[in-house]
Structure formats: C-alpha cells, structure tokens
Amino acid sequence: MINKKHIIAIDFILLVGSLLLVAGLVSYARPLIIAPIDDLVTTENSILFEFEKASLILIDDNPEFTSPQKINVENNLVINLQPGFYYWKIVGALPSEIREFTIKSEINLKLKKSDSGEDSYQIINAGNLDLDVDILQMGEITGNIILKVDEEKEVSGTEFIGGENEN
Amino acid sequence: MKTKSFIFFFLISIILISNVSALGITPGRTTFEFEPGKQETVHFNVINSEHKDVNLVVLIQGELNQSIAVSEVSFEMSASEEQKELSYTFTIPSDLSPGTHSSEIVVMQLPDKSSIGEAFIGAALGVATQINVLVPFPGKYAESSLNVIGPEADGKITFVMPILNRGKLDLVRVKGTIDIYGALNEKVTNLNTNEISVASRERGEIVSVWDTTEILPGTYRAVATIIYDEDVLTLEKQFNVGERLLDLQNIEVNEFSLGEIAKFEILVENKWGEAIVGAYAQMLVYNQENEVMADFKSATYDFPPLEKALMVAFWDTAGVKKGTYDSSIFLKYGQQSQQQELKLEVKNTEINVIGIGYVISNKSGGGTNNLTVILITAIVLLVLINLAWFFFLRKKVKNRIE
Numbered sequence: 001m002i003n004k005k006h007i008i009a010i011d012f013i014l015l016v017g018s019l020l021l022v023a024g025l026v027s028y029a030r031p032l033i034i035a036p037i038d039d040l041v042t043t044e045n046s047i048l049f050e051f052e053k054a055s056l057i058l059i060d061d062n063p064e065f066t067s068p069q070k071i072n073v074e075n076n077l078v079i080n081l082q083p084g085f086y087y088w089k090i091v092g093a094l095p096s097e098i099r100e101f102t103i104k105s106e107i108n109l110k111l112k113k114s115d116s117g118e119d120s121y122q123i124i125n126a127g128n129l130d131l132d133v134d135i136l137q138m139g140e141i142t143g144n145i146i147l148k149v150d151e152e153k154e155v156s157g158t159e160f161i162g163g164e165n166e167n
Numbered sequence: 168m169k170t171k172s173f174i175f176f177f178l179i180s181i182i183l184i185s186n187v188s189a190l191g192i193t194p195g196r197t198t199f200e201f202e203p204g205k206q207e208t209v210h211f212n213v214i215n216s217e218h219k220d221v222n223l224v225v226l227i228q229g230e231l232n233q234s235i236a237v238s239e240v241s242f243e244m245s246a247s248e249e250q251k252e253l254s255y256t257f258t259i260p261s262d263l264s265p266g267t268h269s270s271e272i273v274v275m276q277l278p279d280k281s282s283i284g285e286a287f288i289g290a291a292l293g294v295a296t297q298i299n300v301l302v303p304f305p306g307k308y309a310e311s312s313l314n315v316i317g318p319e320a321d322g323k324i325t326f327v328m329p330i331l332n333r334g335k336l337d338l339v340r341v342k343g344t345i346d347i348y349g350a351l352n353e354k355v356t357n358l359n360t361n362e363i364s365v366a367s368r369e370r371g372e373i374v375s376v377w378d379t380t381e382i383l384p385g386t387y388r389a390v391a392t393i394i395y396d397e398d399v400l401t402l403e404k405q406f407n408v409g410e411r412l413l414d415l416q417n418i419e420v421n422e423f424s425l426g427e428i429a430k431f432e433i434l435v436e437n438k439w440g441e442a443i444v445g446a447y448a449q450m451l452v453y454n455q456e457n458e459v460m461a462d463f464k465s466a467t468y469d470f471p472p473l474e475k476a477l478m479v480a481f482w483d484t485a486g487v488k489k490g491t492y493d494s495s496i497f498l499k500y501g502q503q504s505q506q507q508e509l510k511l512e513v514k515n516t517e518i519n520v521i522g523i524g525y526v527i528s529n530k531s532g533g534g535t536n537n538l539t540v541i542l543i544t545a546i547v548l549l550v551l552i553n554l555a556w557f558f559f560l561r562k563k564v565k566n567r568i569e
Contacts, residue, residue, distance in 0.1 A: 002564055014556055018549045029542045043193055053538060066372050067327035070319060083195070093539040105195035107294045108216055113186040121290060126216065129195060161273055163295035164195035 029053065031096040040101040045083070045128045045149070047101065050076040054092035063087045063098055083129055105129050109162040114154055123160055124152045130165040188292050189216035190223075190276045191250075196297040200368055203261035210254045211296045213274050215244045222277045225253070229270030231298060234258045237272060257298060265304040271295040301333065303368060308334035309341065309395045313402040318409075322380035326358065328373050328391060328402065332365040339364050343373050343393040350386055350441055365395075383473070384409025385440025412438040413446060413470065413498045415507055420518040426485055429518055433478040435498065437470035444469040446500035448478045452511060453493040460492075489513055491521075 031054035036047055049057055057077070060068040061084065071079065083105035090096045108127035114120040125131050125147035135143040136159035145153055146165055191214030199207060215221060224241045238254045255272055275293040310331045317324040330341050342362040347355040360373040373393070386407055393400040417434040433448050445467045452461040465480040491512050498505045512519040 003568060004565075007561060007564060007568075010556070011561070014553060018553055021549060022546060025542055025545050029538050062372075067314070067316060067325060067374055069316065072320060093542050104193050106191055106193040106214070107195045107296070108189065108191035108214065109292055109294055110187065110189040110216065111290060111292050113289070119290065126189060127191060127195070157290060159275075159291040159293065161275075161293035161295060163271055163273075164297055 026094065029093040031090045031092040031094065033090060033096050033099060036099070036101050038099045038101075041104060042101070043083075043104045043106040043128055045080050045103060046078050047081060047103070048076065048078050049073075049088075049090075051090050051096070054090035054096065056091040057088065058091065059086055059088045061086060065089070103128065105164060107131060107162055107164060109133070109160065111160060116154065117156060119156050119158055121155055121157075121160070122152055123147065123155050125149055125162070127162075131162040132165040133160055133162045135160055187217060188219070188221075188276060188289065190214070190221075190274065190292050190294050191216050192274055192294040192296050194296060196299060198299040198301060199257070199259060201263060201300055201302040202259055203263075204259060206256060206258045208254055208256050209298075210252055211272070212250045212252050213244070213294075214250045215246075215248055218246050218249070220244070220246050224275050224277065226273045226275060226293075227270065228273060228295075229298075230268055231257070231260065231270035231300065234260050235270060235272065235298065255298075259300060263300060263302045265302050265308075268300045268302065269297060271297045303335045304333055306334055307336050307338055307396055307398060308332070309338060309365070309393065309398070309400055311393055311400055311402060313389060313391050313404045315389065315404055315406040318379050322378060322382075324377045324379055324406070324408070326360070326375045326377065326389060326391065328360070328393060330363070330365050330371045330373060330393070330395070332367055332369055332371075335367055337364065337366045338395045341365055341371065341373060341393065341395040343375070343391050345375055345377075346390045346392075347377065348388045348390065352388075355382070355387065379408045382408050383440035384412075384438060385472070409439065411441075411443070411501075411503065413443060413500060413505060414438050415496065415498060415505070416475070418496070418509070418520040420520070423484075423516060423518050425487065425489065425513065425515050427483075429482045429484050431465075431480045431482065433465065433480065433496070434475060435468075435470070435478055436475040437473060440472050442469060442471050443500050446470060446478075446498060448480055449497040449499060450480055450482070451495045451497075452482070453495075455490075457493070460487075484513070487513060489515065 032052040035050035055072060057071040057073060058065050058068040060066065071077065081103055083103045085102050087098055087100055089098045106127045110124040110126045112122040114122050123133065128149060130149060131147045133145050133147055134141055135145065135155055135157040137157050142157060145155065147153060193212050193214065197209050213223065221244050223244065225237050225239060227235050227237065234257060236256045242251065244251055273293045273295045275291050278289040278291050310333050311328045314327045315324060316327060326345050328343055332338050340362055341364065343360040345358040349355050358375040358377055360375040363371045363373055365371040386405060388403065388405050391402045414436045415433065416436055419432045420429050423429050431450065437443050447467045448465040450463055451459050454460040461482055463480055463482050465478040468476055468478055470476055491510055494509045494511045496507050496509055509520055509522040512521060
C-alpha cells in the first residue's frame with residue numbers, strides 16, 4: 001500500500017533523476033573540441049580544427065564574438081588565418097567552451113643564387129605574412145619590393161633586409 | 168661506385184650550401200602603448216631555417232635606436248641549432264610626438280664563406296623585428312578600417328569597423344552610416360551601425376548587416392562614414408555579392424554523323440550582375456588510355472549580365488570510333504577557368520553528353536540537428552512527466568491515501 005513516505009520517495013527520484021538525466025544529456029550533446037589545444041602558440045598559418053558534435057566554427061578577435069568569421073562544416077577542417085590572437089568556439093546542439101590560440105608572425109626570407117648575373121638572386125618569402133624587402137648594393141638602398149607569402153622574385157643586390165609590410 | 172656517389176653528393180651539397188641561404192625571426196612586430204620611461208624586455212627568436220653554420224650580427228635602426236639595447240650584438244648558430252632566443256630592452260622615451268614611432272632590430276646573416284680560400288661569396292640576408300610605439304593624440308582621435316564579412320549562406324553581409332581610440336580622451340558616441348553603390352555608381356542602399364563609446368586607448372566595434380538575398384550579384388562599393396563625437400572618418404571598400412560565374416546548363420549535339428564534324432551547342436548562363444566578355448569553351452576528349460585525343464575550342468562570346476547564350480564548338484570526328492569517352496569542358500574568362508567532367512557517348516548518328524548538372528550538398532548539419540531534436544524531446548518529456556506527477560498524479564495518490 002502506498003503511503004506518504006512512498007510519495008516523497010517518488011518526488012525525490014523524479015527530481016533527482018530528471019536533474020541527472022538533463023545533466024547527462026547536456027554533457028552528451030555538448031560539442032567536443034579536440035584541436036587546436038587551448039592557448040596554442042604557433043607560427044603556422046594553417047590551423048587544423050578537429051571536433052565532434054558541431055557544425056559551425058566561430059572565430060573572432062574578441063571573446064564576445066561580436067563579428068565572428070563563421071564556417072559551416074561537418075568534419076575537421078584546416079583554416080588559413082593571418083597572424084594574430086584568436087578566440088574560437090564551435091556550435092552544435094549547444095555551444096562549446098571558448099578556446100584561444102595565437103599565430104605568431106614570422107619573418108622568413110630565403111635567398112637562392114640565380115643564373116642571371118653575379119648579384120642576381122631569387123628571393124622567397126617563406127614566412128607567414130607579407131614582407132617589405134629593402135634591396136641594397138654595397139650598403140646603399142637601391143630598391144624595395146613587397147613579397148606576398150610564398151611569393152618569389154628575381155632581385156639583384158648585395159644585401160637584402162625583410163621586415164613586416166605596414167599595409 | 169660508392170666513392171663516386173659520395174663525391175657527387177658532396178659536390179651537390181657544396182653547391183646547395185653556397186647557393187641558398189635563409190633566415191627567420193619571430194615575432195615580426197611588437198607594439199607598445201606610450202608610457203614614458205617604462206622599460207620593457209622583449210624576447211625574440213632567430214630561426215636558422217637552412218640548418219647551416221651561420222655568423223650573425225644584430226643592428227638597431229630607426230628613430231628609437233638610442234632607447235633599445237639588445238642582449239647580443241653578434242653570435243653564431245650551428246647547423247644543429249634550429250633557433251636562438253635573444254632579447255632586447257626598450258625604454259620608452261618621454262618626448263615622442265603623437266602618432267606611431269618605429270624602429271627595427273635587424274639580424275643580418277653574413278655572406279657564406281667559400282669552402283675554398285677565405286673570400287666571401289654571395290649576399291647578406293637580413294630579417295627585422297619591428298618595434299612600434301603608439302603615442303596618443305591630444306583630444307579625440309579614432310582610427311578604423313572597414314571589413315566586409317560574407318556574404319554568408321543566408322545572403323547576409325556584415326560590415327565591421329573596429330574603432331581604435333588613439334586619443335587621450337574617451338569617445339562618448341561612435342556610430343556610422345554606410346552607403347552602398349553599384350557598378351554604375353548608383354546608390355543602392357544606406358545602412359546604419361550600432362552606437363558605442365570607446366575609452367581612451369581602447370578598442371570597440373561598430374557593425375551593420377546587409378541582407379543581399381534580393382540583390383543582383385556583382386561588384387559593389389561601400390562608403391562608411393564614422394561619426395565620433397564631433398569628428399568624422401570616411402572609409403571605402405569594394406566587395407562582391409555572389410560569384411563571378413558562368414553556369415554551364417546544357418550541351419547538345421544535333422544532326423550528327425560519325426566521321427563528320429560534330430557541332431556542340433553549349434548553353435551557358437551568366438550568373439554575375441555584370442557583363443562577362445571574351446569567354447570561351449574548351450573541350451578535351453580522352454581515349455581509353457586517358458590521353459587527349461581531341462582538343463577544340465569555341466569562339467569567344469560576351470555575356471550580358473544574368474543572360475544566357477549559346478556557345479558553339481566543333482569536333483572533327485574523322486577516325487573516331489563508337490564508344491563512351493571521358494571529356495572535360497572548361498569555361499574560360501579573364502583569369503578564371505571552370506572545369507566540368509563529362510562523358511561523351513558517341514554513336515553512329517548521335518552524341519549523348521552525360522554529366523551535366525551538379526549535386527549540391529546540403530550544408531546544414533543533419534547530425535547536429537538530430538542531436539538538438541533528441542535533446543529537446545528528452546527535456547520536454549521530462550518536464551511533462553514532472554508536471555504530470557506533481558500537478559496531477561501526486562494529488563490523486565495523496566487523496567486516495569487520505
């Protein structure tokens with residue numbers, strides 16, 4: 001025979017059970033971020049985003065995501081980004097935690113001897129941002145070129161100095 | 168044989184060593200807010216990208232050079248050393264005028280030494296890490312840029328203008344208007360942004376969203392006027408709505424006889440809101456060995472905006488046997504080339520073109536949608552069970568006991 005104790009027991013089971021079930025469902029449905037790890041610092045422009053149970057990546061330079069880059073994607077994806085500091089999260093049935101990563105700017109110049117002349121070279125931007133390269137001949141600036149990432153140009157000079165392009 | 172190979176690789180190595188040099192530095196730039204007299208120590212890395220033994224010198228250039236001291240002025244890196252950490256100490260001068268002030272630390276790799284003799288060969292390669300100091304302007308001063316994000320899948324374009332307050336005073340009211348102009352410079356629409364306030368040396372964003380679902384594809388120009396308190400800043404940017412696209416809709420071959428010239432009628436639509444001129448079609452037909460057995464082109468055509476046109480290309484089928492051939496069609500215009508794979512079913516009196524039409528995948532996530540449905544259903548079910556128990560069943564059972 002059901003008595004008051006039984007009713008209280010049912011109350012308890014129903015409430016606690018519901019709460020546990022909701023917590024379990026939420027934790028099951030919450031998107032799972034695998035990569036990149038939080039606070040990643042890299043000089044690679046290509047970032048692999050690896051996750052489960054989500055279909056949208058949001059990337060922004062502020063944690064409020066006021067003007068995010070939105071990428072609809074089902075599976076893992078490599079995204080090319082400019083050097084900078086980024087916040088990102090994924091959105092599925094629920095939003096994920098917010099993670100951060102930094103792409104450090106890297107200036108990298110490569111010089112290859114060219115067959116065209118004694119002081120002729122192929123100069124290559126092997127870094128991850130556009131470069132402003134000063135060309136010098138025996139210490140005097142004789143020219144300046146802008147090299148985009150991975151761009152290669154034939155130049156003539158005795159010294160070459162590359163720095164980040166202002167624009 | 169082994170000795171010959173060794174000599175060959177040794178010579179190649181010598182050539183490569185003397186012919187390539189590479190050097191890196193990170194970060195490319197460090198920016199400081201103006202705090203007179205403040206001393207900062209910054210670490211940076213020099214990268215020995217070619218993994219060679221190198222001699223390097225460190226130079227300081229620019230207007231702030233008297234305020235910068237580097238940890239090392241010359242050093243060596245061995246081939247096994249991937250990178251080396253250096254540092255500089257920067258004391259921010261107190262007498263800088265408003266604006267941006269720059270200097271750079273240049274790491275120079277001295278030219279390769281010849282392995283024979285002592286003569287220097289090659290060129291010197293240098294990389295620079297920049298130092299910027301932002302000195303605030305007296306009064307109110309804002310900097311901004313116009314970023315155009317999209318169009319998104321729902322046709323919305325977001326205009327984002329980050330507001331950098333480079334003045335000594337707070338900006339109380341910052342808002343903007345954006346005028347959108349079409350290709351003929353006609354005004355298409357006018358948008359307003361949100362209004363924000365930005366404290367001195369802080370950053371804020373004003374944003375406006377434009378729904379382009381009813382807008383013709385094409386090139387547009389946005390002119391943004393940012394009003395911050397009593398000052399105005401104007402920005403401009405060109406952007407595209409839609410894709411500059413020729414859409415291949417159909418290919419037909421009529422009145423064909425094997426061994427004679429086949430006339431391909433290629434129906435193409437210009438999906439772009441502006442004319443596309445000088446477009447042509449090129450078709451490649453492959454034999455069973457996947458070699459190109461025919462390569463033919465149409466004449467050039469001009470496509471008015473959003474209109475269709477029939478391109479014609481001719482294929483001489485003399486010597487061609489009945490069968491199914493792989494084929495590629497390219498629609499070429501400007502720097503663009505669109506490719507589509509086809510199969511040509513060649514018969515005695517007809518050619519059937521197989522493969523026109525695209526399968527466009529549904530990008531909305533089915534998996535996550537299902538998960539959402541499950542989640543919502545389960546929660547609704549739980550709420551219903553709880554409501555049923557607490558407001559109906561519980562009372563009923565209690566009454567029965569009493």
